[in-house]
Amino acid sequence: MSLQDAVSGVALWRQVADGIERGIADGRFAAGERLPGETEIAETYRVNRHTVRRALAALAERGLVRAERGSGTYVEAPRIAYPLRSRTRFSEIVGAGGREPRGQLIDASEEPATRELAKQLGLKTGTPLVRIDALRLADRTPICVGTTWLAAARFPDAGRIYERVRSTTKLLAHYGIRDYRRASTRVSAAIVDAADAIKLDLALGRPVLVVDSTDVHADGEPLLTTRARFAAERIEFLVENG
Amino acid sequence: MSLQDAVSGVALWRQVADGIERGIADGRFAAGERLPGETEIAETYRVNRHTVRRALAALAERGLVRAERGSGTYVEAPRIAYPLRSRTRFSEIVGAGGREPRGQLIDASEEPATRELAKQLGLKTGTPLVRIDALRLADRTPICVGTTWLAAARFPDAGRIYERVRSTTKLLAHYGIRDYRRASTRVSAAIVDAADAIKLDLALGRPVLVVDSTDVHADGEPLLTTRARFAAERIEFLVENG
DNA sequence: TCAAGTTGTCTACTAACATAGACAACTTGA
DNA sequence: TCAAGTTGTCTATGTTAGTAGACAACTTGA
Incomplete structure (x- = not known):
């Protein structure tokens, strides 16, 4: 055969x-x-x-x-288009498609920075970080799970505050940060792992788009870094070209 | 278990x-x-x-x-970083990593434009197109297979010329086009299909990053559209943010 | 040298995957 | 109404995937 x-x-x-x-x-x-x-x-x-x-x-x-x-x-089904821009907001994209965006905190915890995370955030390996795991949905369909890390010293209680505001922008605003931008975005693909498969309601073995990004203050200070996993079968990215 | x-x-x-x-x-x-x-x-x-x-x-x-x-x-192994920019050149990226870039024509043929392709190129469905299938490698490792379509009337003999110059830029230059830019780039992920698996030396079931892009002349005229499939395990994209 | 820990190979058994064929239940259009 | 084409269900059988245990061959460090 x-x-x-x-x-x-x-x-x-x-x-x-x-x-x-x-x-x-x-x-x-x-x-x-x-x-x-x-x-x-x-x-x-x-x-x-x-x-x-x-x-x-x-x-x-x-x-x-x-x-x-x-x-x-x-x-039965379709796919959502997701522009990758400096100031893309999940809720706007999903809303524009006539679907209702929802966010959901999965877990917030503290953990020491790995070498990699420390490098992204301009900190020393082992520095305490706040780790926020969140799920984003369009209507009732899970779209992505994202893990965000912030320096615990700079953003005390970030987990609890995020739980209340459910938005990164609002979280930063809480610490007086109103102007920030995306410093880097890396896109790769992988096979979904067991934990994400459950959260995304995805069969194991399915591909996910993995987006690693770091946001910095207007003055260049790294604020937070995120690793988001998108269900590839439900989304595609639009890259803006000059 | x-x-x-x-x-x-x-x-x-x-x-x-x-x-x-x-x-x-x-x-x-x-x-x-x-x-x-x-x-x-x-x-x-x-x-x-x-x-x-x-x-x-x-x-x-x-x-x-x-x-x-x-x-x-x-x-044993690593991953190549691949910036997505308006004027990214495969050879430059691979060369910067200390590897030797290679291109290889797989096939060139004519086929009528599907509705989707016609839309991308601003033509009518059924318009004859030149289809160029090419494989790109770093050293001896296959990185991506790309399929490019151009209007046959506008670019006569494009297949044979590509075979000689082995570069999209040089191909367009042959028709007197020296200034062109990327109009759109869409990134998604999928599971490799049987044909690509062989070309990319990839086990079936592995993820590929699928990049759909259209290049236009400085005046906005669509020139060509490409669907490239990258072995996700060998590459990751860097998205440039303003 | 030697014990502890590693990868390599063998046999045996159970569960899941895949094929094959037959026929029931249902929908559609002539 | 009826024939052709569709999905649904059943039985049967061989092959592949996974578990289990035992032991050989080899490396490393005390």
């Missing part, structure tokens, strides 16, 4: 499911449209019809398709 | 391999460093040692780790 020799470690039905999902994501199968029949899909992927059924069942459980007995299987 | 109930369709050993790879990518395991012992990894992931061995074997085959009998398993 053609698929199974190429891959290892990923079940055939899963590969078929991913293939169909890619078709939905890139528009080959439009929302509302009928997918090819199970027999036809089985032929194109050169697998048994039962394998295709399993793939479709998995997609159906995630709400991407819906099977109708005697008729066919139909597509 | 903890992993297998959460996921379905992805083999346990594969999940362990991905977990370790993530650790390498984000620096938890630095290059040259010794990984925890197989028994310890088995305990942390709550799987059998044989499963861990299979995961490590897969990573070893991809050149990410190297096992030394009696001693331990050691990390």
Whole structure:
């Protein structure tokens, strides 16, 4: 056969499911449209019809398709466009798409800075940091989980304050900071880990877009650094070019 | 157990391999460093040692780790930073990292514009386009495959010319275009498809960063549009912020 | 030298994956 | 109404993934 020799470690039905999902994501199968029949899909992927059924069942459980007995299987879903700008606000993007943005604090804690975090924030390794884990949703769909670190000494009680204001901008405003900007943004992709998969309601093995960013004060002082993981199947980034 | 109930369709050993790879990518395991012992990894992931061995074997085959009998398993690899700018040149980025950039034409053909491509290029659906598929490597490691479309009427023989000059900039220069800029860039993530997996020497099921971009003339006329797929495990994007 | 800890190899068993074929239940359009 | 095409369910069987335990081969440091 053609698929199974190429891959290892990923079940055939899963590969078929991913293939169909890619078709939905890139528009080959439009929302509302009928997918090819199970027999036809089985032929194109050169697998048994039962394998295709399993793939479709998995997609159906995630709400991407819906099977109708005697008729066919139909597509259900879209993707949100997310501009990467200096002052992009999550709520504005989601709101612009006619969806209701929501934020949710998962956890706030203190932990010492790793070498990497310390470098980002211009601190010494081991400096106490406030770590804030938050989840962002559009309507009821989870979009991303973000982990933000701030110097505990500079921003005392940041966790509790964030819990109240639920916004980074408002959090900084609380400490008298009204002007700040994005100093760096790094985008990469990875496979979702177990903890994020649960929070994002994402099947394990799915890709996430990982965005590492650092915000600095107008005078250049590093304020906070964030690592956000976006469900790749629900979002795409728009990069602004001069 | 903890992993297998959460996921379905992805083999346990594969999940362990991905977990370790993530650790390498984000620096938890630095290059040259010794990984925890197989028994310890088995305990942390709550799987059998044989499963861990299979995961490590897969990573070893991809050149990410190297096992030394009696001693331990050691990390081998890094990631290239790739700035997303208006006038970023692949060769400059790779060259700056001390690696030798290479380009390679995979295929050049003609095909009619889909609705989507026509929109990007400001043409009518069905207009004949030249399609150029190219692979880019750093030293001997494949970094990305890119598909570029140009209007066949505006750029006659573009495929053959590209084959000779092996550069988009030089190709446009051939038609007298010396000033052009990036009009839009969209970044998303997906799972590599079978064809790209072979070209990129990537295991199926691995994530790719998908970059859709359109370049326009100084006067705003759309020139070409590209869909490039980057091996996520070998690259990360840097977004420049004002 | 030697004990402790490492990777490498073997056998054995259970559960999940994949194929194969048959037929029921239902929808659609002629 | 009815035939063709669809999804849903069942049984059966071989292959791959995962667990379990034992021991060999090798490295390291005391």
